[in-house]
Structures are given as structure tokens and as C-alpha cells.
Amino acid sequence: xxxxxxxxxxxxxxxxxxxxxxxxxxxxxxxxxxxxxxxxxxxxxxxxxxxxxxxxxxxxxxxxxxxxxxxxxxxxxxxxxxxxxxxxxxxxxxxxxxxxxxxxxxxxxxxxxxxxxxxxxxxxxxxxxxxxxxxxxxxxxxxxxxxxxxxxxxxxxxxxxxxxxxxxxxxxxxxxxxxxxxxxxxxxxxxxxxxxxxxxxxxxxxxxxxxxxxxxxxxxxxxxxxxxxxxxxxxxxxxxxxxxxxxxxxxxxxxxxxxxxxxxxxxxxxxxxxxxxxxxxxxxxxxxxxxxxxxxxxxxxxxxxxxxxxxxxxxxxxxxxxxxxxxxxxxxxxxxxxxxxxxxxxxxxxxxxxxxxxxxxxxxxxxxxxxxxxxxxxxxxxxxxxxxxxxxxxxxxxxxxxxxxxxxxxxxxxxxxxxxxxxxxxxxxxxxxxxxxxxxxxxxxxxxxxxxxxxxxxxxxxxxxxxxxxxxxxxxxxxxxxxxxxxxxxxxxxxxxxxxxxxxxxxx
Amino acid sequence: xxxxxxxxxxxxxxxxxxxxxxxxxxxxxxxxxxxxxxxxxxxxxxxxxxxxxxxxxxxxxxxxxxxxxxxxxxxxxxxxxxxxxxxxxx
Numbered sequence: 001x002x003x004x005x006x007x008x009x010x011x012x013x014x015x016x017x018x019x020x021x022x023x024x025x026x027x028x029x030x031x032x033x034x035x036x037x038x039x040x041x042x043x044x045x046x047x048x049x050x051x052x053x054x055x056x057x058x059x060x061x062x063x064x065x066x067x068x069x070x071x072x073x074x075x076x077x078x079x080x081x082x083x084x085x086x087x088x089x090x091x092x093x094x095x096x097x098x099x100x101x102x103x104x105x106x107x108x109x110x111x112x113x114x115x116x117x118x119x120x121x122x123x124x125x126x127x128x129x130x131x132x133x134x135x136x137x138x139x140x141x142x143x144x145x146x147x148x149x150x151x152x153x154x155x156x157x158x159x160x161x162x163x164x165x166x167x168x169x170x171x172x173x174x175x176x177x178x179x180x181x182x183x184x185x186x187x188x189x190x191x192x193x194x195x196x197x198x199x200x201x202x203x204x205x206x207x208x209x210x211x212x213x214x215x216x217x218x219x220x221x222x223x224x225x226x227x228x229x230x231x232x233x234x235x236x237x238x239x240x241x242x243x244x245x246x247x248x249x250x251x252x253x254x255x256x257x258x259x260x261x262x263x264x265x266x267x268x269x270x271x272x273x274x275x276x277x278x279x280x281x282x283x284x285x286x287x288x289x290x291x292x293x294x295x296x297x298x299x300x301x302x303x304x305x306x307x308x309x310x311x312x313x314x315x316x317x318x319x320x321x322x323x324x325x326x327x328x329x330x331x332x333x334x335x336x337x338x339x340x341x342x343x344x345x346x347x348x349x350x351x352x353x354x355x356x357x358x359x360x361x362x363x364x365x366x367x368x369x370x371x372x373x374x375x376x377x378x379x380x381x382x383x384x385x386x387x388x389x390x391x392x393x394x395x396x397x398x399x400x401x402x403x404x405x406x407x408x409x410x411x412x413x414x415x416x417x418x419x420x421x422x423x424x425x426x427x428x429x430x431x432x433x434x435x436x437x438x439x440x441x442x443x444x445x446x447x448x449x450x451x452x453x454x455x456x457x458x459x460x461x462x463x464x465x466x467x468x469x470x471x472x473x474x475x476x477x478x479x480x481x482x483x484x485x486x487x488x489x490x491x492x493x494x495x496x497x498x499x500x501x502x503x504x505x506x507x508x
Numbered sequence: 509x510x511x512x513x514x515x516x517x518x519x520x521x522x523x524x525x526x527x528x529x530x531x532x533x534x535x536x537x538x539x540x541x542x543x544x545x546x547x548x549x550x551x552x553x554x555x556x557x558x559x560x561x562x563x564x565x566x567x568x569x570x571x572x573x574x575x576x577x578x579x580x581x582x583x584x585x586x587x588x589x590x591x592x593x594x595x596x597x598x
Binding site for chain 1: 543
């Protein structure tokens with residue numbers, strides 16, 4: 001007899017849409033409001049009794065809701081940003097519930113890319129916590145009829161030490177909600193020596209869910225009535241379908257239909273790359289059906305692209321002068337003195353991001369609106385591209401953010417979510433687009449190739465007297481502008497023009 | 509999937525009984541996961557391995573776990589957690 005001890009985590013999602021939204025984040029609290037999309041933007045924090053900031057809400061039972069608006073892919077910013085709020089609020093971490101934000105510009109920048117979640121939102125999180133704390137202190141002071149300056153907070157309570165009285169945050173939430181939200185200059189932030197959590201080390205809010213197999217990634221997203229898609233994309237970027245035969249593919253059990261996706265209009269700018277999607281009632285069937293497609297491609301403008309000749313072109317270009325981004329002294333004159341000099345060529349190949357979780361997205365187009373669930377680093381970019389692709393307002397694109405099985409910047413690019421949305425509109429059902437590992441490597445927005453030429457002149461003491469470095473590469477800007485040829489100064493500052501060595505003469 | 513026909517299969521959901529499995533406990537104690545995507549596989553591999561080898565050497569741990577890739581690079585903590593679980597299970 002066979003017993004499968006598997007209460008599939010997917011079974012917990014059988015309720016559909018809402019379950020994914022709620023469970024996705026290891027927050028095991030469902031919201032009935034989210035069952036319909038009438039109030040797509042609201043969070044528990046929004047509806048909490050005291051709600052002084054988009055990031056925080058406090059209910060009469062003392063629950064503190066904190067909104068994580070950045071994406072979680074293993075750096076634990078989903079824990080550390082709320083932890084800053086909790087610290088400034090003097091809240092008990094055990095009474096904090098974190099909920100993941102959908103894509104919404106009211107939260108500010110949600111593009112979780114470039115390692116700056118704490119740097120960019122440390123102040124905003126402290127502000128949210130301090131604002132709530134201020135209001136709770138003033139509510140308690142009013143109740144006690146004492147000056148607010150005599151009151152302080154301790155763990156989840158306001159205290160009046162002179163009379164040894166204290167009131168819990170939950171009990172104060174209603175009275176605090178009646179007060180006006182203070183301006184930043186009225187606030188007093190906690191002194192560093194009173195920090196409870198910051199810098200003390202704290203495990204991930206999601207640790208238990210991760211260890212118990214309950215964490216929900218994009219690959220786990222599921223809604224009722226959904227179908228699966230696997231897409232055969234043009235083997236050359238910019239290619240188009242010349243002709244195809246899908247008869248064999250349609251014979252694969254489980255395959256429901258095939259449908260084409262239009263090629264992108266240059267520049268790529270995160271549009272779907274085009275191709276043919278095999279729609280099936282499970283991923284395996286979609287993968288098998290895709291292998292049975294018979295497609296003749298029109299390779300398009302990049303047909304003659306050749307890695308070796310492109311490399312040669314980059315290396316040769318690096319041997320001639322380029323645009324100087326940083327210059328100290330006259331490097332050419334120093335080299336002309338004819339002392340000891342070294343030259344070197346370097347080349348880095350294309351590098352795929354290769355997240356552990358391949359790209360995947362679930363989207364439902366219904367009554368002119370799209371609801372998507374995706375492991376995305378940038379849910380607002382999802383709103384942008386889906387809105388452009390389907391010609392609907394950005395506000396009508398709701399993007400739920402699941403946990404990410406790695407991101408590395410690849411999941412800031414929302415092309416895979418656009419594919420799911422485009423297909424859902426075509427098929428009339430929720431569609432989950434699943435990339436294979438091979439797709440993930442083959443259709444990446446790669447870290448670009450670069451050819452570098454370096455030359456240094458050495459003085460008698462063995463230290464460089466002049467330093468020249470050139471780099472030739474397709475810039476990130478070329479994703480959005482076919483004519484872009486130069487690197488963005490802000491990106492070049494991340495290691496190219498900000499060389500930390502004391503070089504008397506240099507050119508970058 | 510063919511190999512699992514007519515076989516008992518334990519998944520992460522069935523790993524714990526009343527309490528977390530010692531491997532899961534060790535994983536929490538050592539704070540192993542980062543993104544977590546591979547960790548269910550790592551935990552199941554470790555649990556299955558420790559079922560057949562109650563006192564593994566470092567080399568045996570290394571070999572047993574070598575097929576499970578972690579893109580975040582949590583290997584050192586995985587190793588530490590497995591050793592902690594061995595201690596717990598003794």
C-alpha cells in the first residue's frame with residue numbers, strides 16, 4: 001500500500017486568490033477584504049484602529065501591523081525594516097505581524113535592487129515608529145491628565161513613572177487615533193542606548209515557515225481555474241516566427257492550446273520577447289508540448305551576432321581613446337617619458353543571474369484588470385509593463401509579491417510577469433508562466449560582457465605614476481534606448497571611476 | 509515520479525511529528541536559510557541521510573549533501589546544523 005505523507009502546501013492555497021496573498025509571506029492571517037479586488041490597496045495596517053503611517057497600524061488587542069514594502073530574497077530586509085519601526089515604537093516584536101505590500105507608489109521606491117533597502121528606508125521606518133509612539137504617549141498623558149513630557153514608553157506600554165502607572169498600546173490605540181498626526185519636528189527619536197533590536201541580531205520573521213516548508217514562493221502561487229504556460233522564445237533576440245506547426249504539440253495529453261506572443265518592439269525594455277506559448281493543465285505537459293512544436297524562425301536584425309567577433313570588436317575598441325569619465329593630470333605625457341610601463345587586457349563573459357527559483361509568474365486578466373502574483377523585486381515595474389502591454393491604467397494592475405527564491409537583480413525586470421498577463425488576456429483564464437532552468441539561463445538580462453584595457457607607468461619606488469583604464473561594454477541604458485552607447489556615470493561610480501587608490505595621474 | 513510508485517514518500521510536511529524534527533530544530537538554531545528556496549530539499553536530504561547514518565564523519569556529510577545546491581551559499585551553516593542535529597539525535 002502506498003501512503004504519501006504529503007499535506008501539500010499547495011492545498012492550503014485552495015481558497016484561491018486571497019490565500020496566496022495572505023500566505024505568501026508566511027503571514028498566516030487572511031484578509032477577507034482581499035477576497036474581492038474592491039479594495040486592492042488596503043492592508044491590515046490601513047484598517048487598524050491607529051494608523052499614523054502607510055507602514056504601521058495598531059489594533060486594540062495590541063497587535064502591531066507593519067508593512068514590508070520591499071521584496072524578500074534572502075537578505076532579510078522583510079524583517080529588518082519592520083524591526084526598525086518596532087524599535088522606534090518600543091513595540092514587543094512578538095506582537096508584531098508583518099504583511100507584504102502590493103506594488104503601490106504610496107510606499108515610495110519598491111525596486112529591491114542595489115542593496116539599499118536599509119540605507120534608503122532607515123529614516124522612513126524610524127519616522128513611522130516614532131510617529132505612532134508620539135501619539136500613544138500623548139493619548140496616555142491625556143488620560144492621566146499629566147504633561148506628555150512626564151510620560152515615556154517601555155515594552156509595548158506607555159508609563160508615567162512618577163505615579164507608577166502604565167497603559168498598554170492596544171488599549172491606547174482608540175484614543176491615540178483621535179489625535180492629529182504630528183509633524184516630524186515634534187518627534188523625539190529614541191536614543192541609541194535605548195535600542196532594543198537594531199544591531200542586536202534577530203532571526204528572520206519567516207524562519208519557521210522556511211524550515212517547515214510553509215514559505216510561499218512565486219513557484220507555489222496558485223489560483224482556481226489556472227492553466228500553465230511554457231514559452232518557446234525566439235532563439236535570437238529580436239527574432240520572429242516565420243511559420244509553425246503545433247499539431248504534435250496539441251496531441252500531448254494535458255496540452256490545451258498554443259498561442260503566439262507578439263515580438264517586442266525595440267528597444268527590449270522588459271517587454272515579452274515573443275514566441276509561442278503552450279498552454280496546459282500542468283507544467284510537465286506544457287514542457288513536453290513545447291518540445292513538439294515545429295517552428296521556423298526569422299532570426300531578425302541580430303542574426304549575424306557572433307560572440308567571438310563581438311569580443312574582438314570590444315577589445316579593439318578598448319585600445320583606442322574613449323569618453324573620459326574621470327581624469328587627474330596628464331596621463332599621456334607621463335607615458336611619453338618612456339619609463340617602465342605595463343599593459344593588460346581583461347575580458348569578462350556574459351553572466352547569468354541564475355536565481356535558484358527560475359522565473360515564474362501567475363496573472364489573471366479579468367474585467368479589464370490584472371491581478372498578478374510574482375517573485376518580483378519591483379512590483380511597481382510590473383504595474384508599468386503590464387499596463388503598457390495591455391493598454392490598461394497602472395492602478396488596474398495589482399501585483400502581489402511572494403517570497404523570492406533568489407533575485408540578484410534579474411527579478412527587477414518584469415518581462416516574465418508581462419508574459420503571464422498577456423497570455424491570461426488571450427486565453428481567458430489565469431495563467432502561470434513557468435520558465436525552465438534552461439529558459440532562465442538563455443533569456444536572461446545578462447550582466448554584460450566587457451573588454452578592459454589597463455596601462456600603468458611605474459616610478460622608481462615601484463608605485464604607479466600614471467594609470468589608464470578603459471572599459472568597453474553594452475551599457476544598461478541600451479535596454480531602453482537602442483542608440484545608448486555610453487555607461488551611466490552613476491553606475492560607473494560603483495567601482496570604475498571611484499578607484500580608491502592614490503594615483504597621481506589617472507584616466508578612467 | 510515513476511520511482512515513487514507504490515512507495516512511501518515523506519515530504520517536509522510529514523517530517524515533523526508532534527515537535528519539529530531534530531534537523532529542523534538545528535536549522536532554526538543555526539539560522540541556516542537565506543532565501544530558503546533550496547532549504548526544504550537540504551533538510552529532507554539531511555534527515556534521510558541521518559536516518560541511515562547516526563554518526564557521520566565530516567566527509568560523509570559532505571558527500572551526502574553534495575547534490576544539493578544553494579545559490580545563497582549557506583553551506584557552512586548547513587554543515588554546522590547537521591552536526592548539531594547529530595548531537596540532538598544521540
